[in-house]
Structures are given as structure tokens and as C-alpha cells.
Amino acid sequence: MEWFKLAGFVICLLFLSESLTLPTNPQDADHLKTTQTFIQDNTEYITIVAFAQYVQEATFEEVEMFAKEMMALKDKCVADMALPECSGLPNDILQKSICAVEGLPQKYNFSHCCAKSDLERRGCFYLNKKADVGFLPPLPMADAEKKCQEYKQKKDLFLKKYLYEVARRNPFVFVTTLLSVATRFEDVAKTCCEEEDKASCFQTKASPVIKYLKENSAFEKTLCGASMRFGPRIITLINAAIIGQKFPKIEFKTLTSTVKHISSTDGGCCEGDAVGCIHTRSMAVNHICTNQDSISTKVKECCDKPILERGDCIVNLGRDEKPSDLSPREAKFTDSKDVCQHRDADQENFMIEFLYEYSRRHQDLSTPEILRIGEVYENLLDDCCKKENPSDCYSHAEEKFNETTEKSLKMVQHSCEQAQKLGKDGFKHECLIRFTRMAPQLSTEELTSLSQDTVKAFSVCCAQEEQFSCLDNSVDLVLGELCGVNQKRSINPAVENCCQSSFAFRRHCFYDLKSDEIYLPQSASQGLFTFHPDLCQATNEERQRRQERFLVDLVKLKPQHADVKLLSLFADFTHLVEQCCQAEGPEACFNEEGPKLEAKAQ
Incomplete structure (x- = not known):
């Protein structure tokens, strides 16, 4: 964590009591203090992430200038905490400050968000984020020697630029993940810049960092998308299924409190509330470590690590074995006469307990399948509990569960x-x-x-x-x-x-989904069949990417063609490229063969 040692600012800590429950025991107080110190030492980086995710089009110079202005605001607030610009939640202060940058909201088209306040403004900034980053220029790709020269001369600036470029291209990835990615990349740069073959070293050692980012990005975006469409309840159910499978020996009481802690982190993290995300995720990890005896013996190896390494360690832990005395199924959900009464008394916790009991017994199933079983059961009870003899109806639940899993x-x-x-x-x-x-x-x-x-x-x-x-x-x-x-x-x-x-x-x-029936293809080929000699100089990897893009654009242009026809045209295209790149004059060959392929596509 060497590069996370900068002197940061404390503005984001000044109003912490507005968004956090104050600790009630010494261990929690120590943990909170460590988290605050981390935020204090890294607020410049946290600000870069938040700004770049909210205003993806902004240049690095604009982001850097904003960070300096926030540093100046910190100094003002430390001197006089009663100033109006110093009151509020960290994310609100950040967004208000972004809106106050002269000309920026108009330049990047988010003035409509700045016209709102508090909760509405937070939601607007969130909805303004764009996952498809095709509007951004290609990621700068400096050669290894130049990268190392920049790293050695101005390491801090080099890493800020890296964090900025990654954050703006991953607007929904949690700040905790991005900071971890930057730390890992700093380790890669430190190692590879001492190697003779720097390029090969970067290629090898950066690969796990990219994999880490992609995997975490996919999971976090899935969570945030689910929360956006189905509300916070689905996040609670997802976490109940995951924890039940991973830690089947966990006590239900501990599971509910753990799920509550973890689920509470996702809303702020998804919104882009960087400081809130770090705090709530840190407190969730602390909760797990505080209750490790009733969760899993494996957790201890993670909780013994430095505080900032615990989260990833817990996520990457293998699953515990099921308790030896765990029955094949929990009969109280299908055999009891009082199922409907228990459900109606506390419907939310009833479903969490069902998923807990089912997931810990079925570690071979996927998380989506556990949730499918939960949905089948919930729909079944909605129907059965209206009947005269509900138990006769839901006693067949296991058969429906098996049918659902068999289909999947x-x-x-x-x-x-x-x-x-x-x-x-x-x-x-x-x-x-x-x-x-x-x-x-x-x-x-x-x-x-x-x-x-x-x-x-x-x-x-x-x-x-x-x-x-x-x-x-x-x-x-x-x-x-x-x-x-x-x-x-x-x-x-x-x-x-x-x-x-x-x-x-x-x-x-x-x-079961086939084609989009209402799609109107573009009327012109827009240069799809115009090929250039630079194709012949492309690496095998780049040529393959271009071929894949050709097939996609071909389907967009001719969606009425059968798959066989599309694949035939694609084969003709790959043959054409091979043929022309071997010819004496590739450009003349492309100019002659391209129109023929286009005519065939008609």
C-alpha cells in the first residue's frame, strides 16, 4: 500500500456522525479510527475516483484542478467548521462542489443534476453515468519503457492518471475495488520497471490485475443493476444465498446481522458515494471478524491480516463443509401446518431464513438457482395460503423445487x-x-x-x-x-x-429469446465492405478482433439473413483478407474484392 501514504484532508470525516452509527465497543472504535485514517490518507485518490466516475468526459487536468480546489476547501473547513460549505454528507459536498466548477455542468451536460438537491441530485448523478464508454478516446497505451520512465520520475502523478483512466471507464465499480486495483498495479509497476524485459513483465503481471477488475466489476454491476430494478430486498436475498452456501455452519441470527451489514454497503457504493462505500464495507468486514466464532473457523486467517486486506481474503475463502448433522431438508417449510402464519408474521425474515436453510443444504447449486427456488416457493405460498387447506398445497413444494432445478x-x-x-x-x-x-x-x-x-x-x-x-x-x-x-x-x-x-x-x-423483431437495420453498409491494407499489418489478436466486429456489423446490416448465410459471408471475408494480404498489391485486391463481397451480401 506504499502509494496510499499521502497527506490527505479530513473534510470527509468532519460530518461522519451524520451517516454512521457511533461505535459502542473498543474494537469497533479502533476499527473506525483505522478506517478514518485510511480515508484521511487517501482522500485525494478517492476524490479522483468519484469525480471521474460522475463526470466521465472530464479531462485529467480538470480532475486534478478539482482535487486541488477540494484541498483548499479542506483548509477552510479545518479553520472554521461553521462555514455553510462545510456542512453536509461527504457525497453531497462533493457533488455540490462539482456543480460549482464554473462552466463544467454546461460543458458536460449535467446542469439538470445541479438544479436538484440532496437525494434527488444524488440519484440524478447516478443515472447520468454511462456504462458504454465508446464516447471516450481509446485508453492511452504507452510502451513499457515510457511507462517506467513516468513512474520513476513522477510516481504519484503516474498513479493518479492510471486511477483516473480506470475510474472513468468503470463508472459503476466500487471505489474499494478501484483502490485495490491501483494498489496492485503499483506493485506491478514497481516490479516490472526493474526488469530487463519490461514489456513482457507488464503483460504477464498486469493480467491478474485486469482479471480482478473484470470479475469484481461484473459482480458489482450485477448487484447494482438488481438493486436499481428490484429494490434493496433482492440484494438482501442474494447475500443470504451466498453467505448460506459459503458458511453453512453460520448461526441464523449471525447471518441476518451479517446480511444487513453487507447489504447496507451496496446502495452507497452503487451510487458512487465513495467515502460512505469505504466506511460501510469496512464496517461489514469488521462485523464478520467480530462474529467469526459463529460464522466459520476459516475466517480467522483473514481477520488476522492487516485491516485493508481482510475483505478480499474473506471473499476468496473456499466454502465450509456442511455440518455433519444437517438434515437433507428443512421440514418446517413444507411439513408444518403453520407455515402461512409464520410467513405472515414476518415475511421478510421468513424468506431470508428459507434461503439460508436451502442454500446451506445445496452447495452444489448456483446463486441464481437458489434464488429461483426462493421465488418458486414464495409464489407457491402466495397461492397456497389462500386455500382452505394450505398444507395440502405446499407439501408438494420439494417436487416443484426439483422440477425447477432439473430444467435449469x-x-x-x-x-x-x-x-x-x-x-x-x-x-x-x-x-x-x-x-x-x-x-x-x-x-x-x-x-x-x-x-x-x-x-x-x-x-x-x-x-x-x-x-x-x-x-x-x-x-x-x-x-x-x-x-x-x-x-x-x-x-x-x-x-x-x-x-x-x-x-x-x-x-x-x-x-428462449430470439431476434429483435422491431429492429430497423441501417440502410447503407457504411463502409463495412471497404477494407484497407493496414489489416495485413495487424497482429493476429487485432485481426481477430476486426473479424469479430465485421460479423457483428454484418448481422446489424442484414438481420434477415439466416445464420448459415451470415457465416458463409463471414468465411468469404476471412478468405478475402487472407488472399489480399498475400497479393502483391493488397490495396488493389481489397478494392476489387470488397465490392464483390458486398454484392453477394445483397
Whole structure:
């Protein structure tokens, strides 16, 4: 954590009591003090993250200038805490200060947010974030030697720029994740800049950092999107299922308090409340460590680590084994005569307990499948509890649970069989066509990214023993990317229906979804069949990316063509590139063959 040692400012701590419950025991007080110190030492970086996520188009110079202005505001507030600009919650102060930068709201089109206040303004800034960052320039790619020169000469500036570029391209990723990514990248730079082959070192050691960012980004965006569409209750149910599976020996009372702590972090983190996110997540980890005896013996190894490493450690812990005396099923949810009375007495905790009991008994299932079972059970009780003899009705619940899981299992098995049958390239092409047919409104880059993530999930999961849970969990994260986080994303009614109707069953919905019936393709090819000799100089990886983009754009242009026709044209395109790149005059070859391919596509 070497680069997180700067002298920060304390403005974000001045009004902490407005948003935090004051600690009641010495351990909590020590933890709060450590968290405050961390925020104090890193507020400049936290400010960069928040600003870059809220105003993604802003230049680094504008972000840096804003950070300096916030430092000046800190000095004023330390001198006189009674000043009006010093009162309020940290995120409100930050947003108010962003709005006060002369000309900025007009320049980047968020004046409408600045016209609002408090809760409404926070919501507006959140909804103004854009997940599709195609409007941003390509990520700056300096060579390794130049990177190391910048790192060694001005390490602080180099890391600020890195954090800025990552944050603006990942507007929904939690600040805690981005700070961890920056710390990891600082370690990579420190190591690789001492190596002779710096480029190879960066390529090797940066890969796990990118993987960490992608995995956390996918999960956090899925959580935030679920919260946006279905409200905070779904986050509580998701966390209950995850914790029940991971720690099956946990006491229910501890589970409910742990779920409450974890779920409370997600709202602020999703909104972009950077200081609140750090505090609530830190307190959630502290709660787990304080109650580790009733959660899992494995937690101790994480709680013994430095405070800022505990969270990732707990997330990456393997699952505990089920208690040896745990019955195959919890009969009180299906056999008791008083199920409806218990449900009506405390409906929220009733469902949390059901998911807890079911998840700890079914560690082989995915999180979405546990939630599907919960939804089936909830709908069943809604129906049964209206009947004259409810117990006769819900006594068959286990059969319905098994039917639901059997259907999900068959979907996964069939999908893996199809992927194996098509081969890696064939399956990748099918994914590109399928995603584009479903959501042609998305950018070409986003559609290729969704396809790549799907192919990767299948290649990893279909070969595993836990094929079902692995693939169902992984594909659900891809669908989280597709559905998006906020209302800035509007694709088409069919996709929106799958995203909105049920969080648990959205994979089933997408499984049956075909083409967008109302999509009107572009009338002109817009240069799709115009090829340039630079294709021949491209690396194999870049050429492959261009080929994937060609297939996506072809489907957008000719959605009425059958898959066989599209794949035939795609094969002609790859052959054309190979042929022309081997010719004496590639440009003349492209100029001659491109129009022929276009005519064939008609």
C-alpha cells in the first residue's frame, strides 16, 4: 500500500456522525479510527475516483484542478467548521462542489443534476453515468519503457492518471475495488520497471490485475443493476444465498446481522458515494471478524491480516463443509401446518431464513438457482395460503423445487453440449450472432465483449465437475452486463422484459429469446465492405478482433439473413483478407474484392 501514504484532508470525516452509527465497543472504535485514517490518507485518490466516475468526459487536468480546489476547501473547513460549505454528507459536498466548477455542468451536460438537491441530485448523478464508454478516446497505451520512465520520475502523478483512466471507464465499480486495483498495479509497476524485459513483465503481471477488475466489476454491476430494478430486498436475498452456501455452519441470527451489514454497503457504493462505500464495507468486514466464532473457523486467517486486506481474503475463502448433522431438508417449510402464519408474521425474515436453510443444504447449486427456488416457493405460498387447506398445497413444494432445478440443469447441459459440438470458433461466432440478433442497438464493441465473456465462461465451466453452478453463475454475470445498471440503458422491449421481469429467472428468459423483431437495420453498409491494407499489418489478436466486429456489423446490416448465410459471408471475408494480404498489391485486391463481397451480401 506504499502509494496510499499521502497527506490527505479530513473534510470527509468532519460530518461522519451524520451517516454512521457511533461505535459502542473498543474494537469497533479502533476499527473506525483505522478506517478514518485510511480515508484521511487517501482522500485525494478517492476524490479522483468519484469525480471521474460522475463526470466521465472530464479531462485529467480538470480532475486534478478539482482535487486541488477540494484541498483548499479542506483548509477552510479545518479553520472554521461553521462555514455553510462545510456542512453536509461527504457525497453531497462533493457533488455540490462539482456543480460549482464554473462552466463544467454546461460543458458536460449535467446542469439538470445541479438544479436538484440532496437525494434527488444524488440519484440524478447516478443515472447520468454511462456504462458504454465508446464516447471516450481509446485508453492511452504507452510502451513499457515510457511507462517506467513516468513512474520513476513522477510516481504519484503516474498513479493518479492510471486511477483516473480506470475510474472513468468503470463508472459503476466500487471505489474499494478501484483502490485495490491501483494498489496492485503499483506493485506491478514497481516490479516490472526493474526488469530487463519490461514489456513482457507488464503483460504477464498486469493480467491478474485486469482479471480482478473484470470479475469484481461484473459482480458489482450485477448487484447494482438488481438493486436499481428490484429494490434493496433482492440484494438482501442474494447475500443470504451466498453467505448460506459459503458458511453453512453460520448461526441464523449471525447471518441476518451479517446480511444487513453487507447489504447496507451496496446502495452507497452503487451510487458512487465513495467515502460512505469505504466506511460501510469496512464496517461489514469488521462485523464478520467480530462474529467469526459463529460464522466459520476459516475466517480467522483473514481477520488476522492487516485491516485493508481482510475483505478480499474473506471473499476468496473456499466454502465450509456442511455440518455433519444437517438434515437433507428443512421440514418446517413444507411439513408444518403453520407455515402461512409464520410467513405472515414476518415475511421478510421468513424468506431470508428459507434461503439460508436451502442454500446451506445445496452447495452444489448456483446463486441464481437458489434464488429461483426462493421465488418458486414464495409464489407457491402466495397461492397456497389462500386455500382452505394450505398444507395440502405446499407439501408438494420439494417436487416443484426439483422440477425447477432439473430444467435449469438441462439448459446448462444442452448449452455445454452445443458449445462442444461447435468448437471454440464456431461457438464464438454463434454467440456474436445471437447477442447481435437479441440486442442490435448495442455498440459493436459491447456485443463482442459480451460474446467473449460468454465463450470464456463456457470454456472454463463446461470442463469442470461443478459445471452447473459455475456456468449458471458466470452467465448470469454476463447477463448483468447486458441488462446494465441504470436507466441510461435502453435496448429493446424484449431484452428489457427479460431484465425487468425476474432477477432469478432472467437466464431462462434470455434462453428462449430470439431476434429483435422491431429492429430497423441501417440502410447503407457504411463502409463495412471497404477494407484497407493496414489489416495485413495487424497482429493476429487485432485481426481477430476486426473479424469479430465485421460479423457483428454484418448481422446489424442484414438481420434477415439466416445464420448459415451470415457465416458463409463471414468465411468469404476471412478468405478475402487472407488472399489480399498475400497479393502483391493488397490495396488493389481489397478494392476489387470488397465490392464483390458486398454484392453477394445483397
